[in-house]
Amino acid sequence: MSLHGKLLIGSARVATDATFAAIDPATNGTLDTAFAQAGADHVAQACALAAAAFDSFRETSLELRASLLEKIADNILAIGDDLLVRAGAESGLPRARLEGERGRTMGQLRLFASVIRQGDWLGVRVDPAQPERKPLPRADLRLRHIPVGPVAVFGASNFPLAFSVAGGDTASALAAGCPVVVKGHPAHPGTSELVGEAIAAAVKELGLPEGVFSLLSGTTNELGGALVADPRIKAVGFTGSRAGGLALVRIAQARPEPIPVYAEMSSINPVVLLPAALKARAEALGQAFVGSLTMGAGQFCTNPGLIIAVDGPDLERFIAAATEAVGKTTPLVMLTPGIAKAYKQGVKALAGSPSATILAQAAEGEGNVCSAVLFSVSAADFLADPALAHEVFGSSSVIVRCPDVAAVKAVLEGLEGQLTATLHLDEADHDAAASLIPTLERRVGRILANAWPTGVEVCHAMVHGGPYPSTSDGRTTSVGTLAIDRFLRPVCYQDLPDALLPAAVKHANPLGLNRRVDGVVQPGK
Ligand SMILES: NC(=O)C1=CN([C@@H]2O[C@H](COP(=O)(O)OP(=O)(O)OC[C@H]3O[C@@H](n4cnc5c(N)ncnc54)[C@H](O)[C@@H]3O)[C@@H](O)[C@H]2O)C=CC1
Numbered sequence: 001m002s003l004h005g006k007l008l009i010g011s012a013r014v015a016t017d018a019t020f021a022a023i024d025p026a027t028n029g030t031l032d033t034a035f036a037q038a039g040a041d042h043v044a045q046a047c048a049l050a051a052a053a054f055d056s057f058r059e060t061s062l063e064l065r066a067s068l069l070e071k072i073a074d075n076i077l078a079i080g081d082d083l084l085v086r087a088g089a090e091s092g093l094p095r096a097r098l099e100g101e102r103g104r105t106m107g108q109l110r111l112f113a114s115v116i117r118q119g120d121w122l123g124v125r126v127d128p129a130q131p132e133r134k135p136l137p138r139a140d141l142r143l144r145h146i147p148v149g150p151v152a153v154f155g156a157s158n159f160p161l162a163f164s165v166a167g168g169d170t171a172s173a174l175a176a177g178c179p180v181v182v183k184g185h186p187a188h189p190g191t192s193e194l195v196g197e198a199i200a201a202a203v204k205e206l207g208l209p210e211g212v213f214s215l216l217s218g219t220t221n222e223l224g225g226a227l228v229a230d231p232r233i234k235a236v237g238f239t240g241s242r243a244g245g246l247a248l249v250r251i252a253q254a255r256p257e258p259i260p261v262y263a264e265m266s267s268i269n270p271v272v273l274l275p276a277a278l279k280a281r282a283e284a285l286g287q288a289f290v291g292s293l294t295m296g297a298g299q300f301c302t303n304p305g306l307i308i309a310v311d312g313p314d315l316e317r318f319i320a321a322a323t324e325a326v327g328k329t330t331p332l333v334m335l336t337p338g339i340a341k342a343y344k345q346g347v348k349a350l351a352g353s354p355s356a357t358i359l360a361q362a363a364e365g366e367g368n369v370c371s372a373v374l375f376s377v378s379a380a381d382f383l384a385d386p387a388l389a390h391e392v393f394g395s396s397s398v399i400v401r402c403p404d405v406a407a408v409k410a411v412l413e414g415l416e417g418q419l420t421a422t423l424h425l426d427e428a429d430h431d432a433a434a435s436l437i438p439t440l441e442r443r444v445g446r447i448l449a450n451a452w453p454t455g456v457e458v459c460h461a462m463v464h465g466g467p468y469p470s471t472s473d474g475r476t477t478s479v480g481t482l483a484i485d486r487f488l489r490p491v492c493y494q495d496l497p498d499a500l501l502p503a504a505v506k507h508a509n510p511l512g513l514n515r516r517v518d519g520v521v522q523p524g525k
């Protein structure tokens with residue numbers, strides 16, 4: 001494998017004097033290749049190309065755009081082993097996980113290709129003219145959705161493939177017809193380059209304008225800030241820290257033309273163990289919980305960071321099983337030295353809390369590793385100290401002991417917005433569960449029963465979003481096909497001659513789209 005370390009600005013490959021290197025988190029060693037540090041001029045060049053590409057890219061045929069996404073998926077697979085090897089070295093993630101993540105990345109691209117072809121995302125509505133209507137005639141009104149414009153995507157550290165250069169944000173933005181400028185995550189610049197070249201090659205192979213895709217690398221906050229501030233950027237997709245996401249929201253809001261930032265930030269994903277379920281299978285739940293908590297060193301925004309249950313012997317059985325399972329875990333390398341340091345600081349802060357008790361802690365390891373840890377706290381203490389509900393990114397979780405189900409509800413009411421909430425329940429728990437669901441609907445984006453929140457299905461009904469601060473905009477999702485809506489806006493055409501109408505809303509419906517005509521859904525072809 002040979003990496004060039006240059007910026008991908010459309011079809012140009014640009015080197016810079018200032019460079020940075022990737023770090024192998026397993027060894028703290030520097031990996032090969034000096035990567036370019038993009039500056040303000042490079043942001044401006046990439047955004048200018050993206051803006052120039054927008055009008056032609058957004059009117060490409062559905063078939064061509066679908067082919068682009070499929071071609072990107074094929075090109076990623078064709079990189080072969082080099083991609084997995086480099087991603088492993090840059091992230092510390094094991095090969096099997098990265099193989100799965102590559103499969104998911106290609107699956108997402110292909111799913112969005114099928115969405116593009118199907119065409120419902122255009123959301124066509126037609127209210128035909130009513131010239132005879134009294135007292136006033138009605139004009140002919142036709143609506144379709146168009147893409148918002150060039151989108152800035154920030155690659156995430158914890159999914160170097162599926163939430164990164166060709167991840168869900170890029171797939172959904174390209175599917176909508178938006179050119180994309182990616183700011184690669186500085187932890188995996190080599191992986192980013194390999195995937196970026198796969199996208200650029202697909203753009204070229206299909207004869208699309210070069211500005212459809214650019215990839216900028218760099219370590220500074222100024223780079224991300226300049227990208228979000230560029231007037232040609234019309235929306236932003238981000239997965240990462242709350243501080244980073246909110247910084248980008250502030251920049252976007254301070255622009256002369258404010259733009260939406262879809263930032264997926266922090267979540268502790270409460271899991272409620274209801275009494276009958278806990279009584280029936282406390283040990284199995286304890287073991288499964290630790291499996292979810294420690295998967296991928298807990299570096300998922302869906303990690304179960306909070307367990308809530310009624311205190312008593314059944315909860316003690318759960319804790320005993322979880323404690324035993326934690327004792328059997330081995331420390332895992334985290335994504336970056338900074339993330340490992342933040343984990344240790346977060347655990348230290350919890351351990352220093354006068355109200356939290358350490359229940360279990362896995363053996364410590366050397367280097368940038370995560371050792372799983374469990375805390376417990378009473379519901380009253382939890383409610384009194386908001387710091388106990390802060391996300392600790394890694395395998396750390398807090399068990400909240402409640403006197404009764406009413407206290408469980410109070411704890412849930414006290415939480416910030418979350419991506420997920422989980423109920424472990426049996427039939428005898430249904431009344432208790434029903435009393436909690438209205439609270440959960442207000443607090444989270446996805447409610448699960450008898451499962452664990454890690455592992456997000458990429459499909460049509462998925463919501464990977466939630467109220468602030470789990471995301472900056474709880475009206476949408478960053479996983480699943482609904483994610484395309486973030487990058488679309490409606491345009492209405494009133495009384496335009498048919499010859500001037502876009503194909504999606506022409507009278508004869510040449511694209512065979514499903515349409516809502518006078519409010520009634522009419523199937524297309
Ligand atoms: N909830 C979640 O899904 C995730 C949370 N995290 C949290 O974030 C911490 C740091 O991890 P990172 O992945 O590096 O996230 P991060 O938020 O620090 O960085 C993500 C991206 O945003 C950029 N960025 C960050 N702050 C910025 C600013 N003020 N202005 C402009 N650009 C900025 C970075 O350069 C990077 O490209 C972790 O320890 C963890 O707490 C990280 C990954 C996922």
Ligand SMILES: O=C(O)CCC(=O)C(=O)O
Nearest residue numbers: 299300301302454455456
């Ligand atoms: O588990 C998943 O598939 C999504 C998790 C995620 O978005 C994250 O950890 O940042």
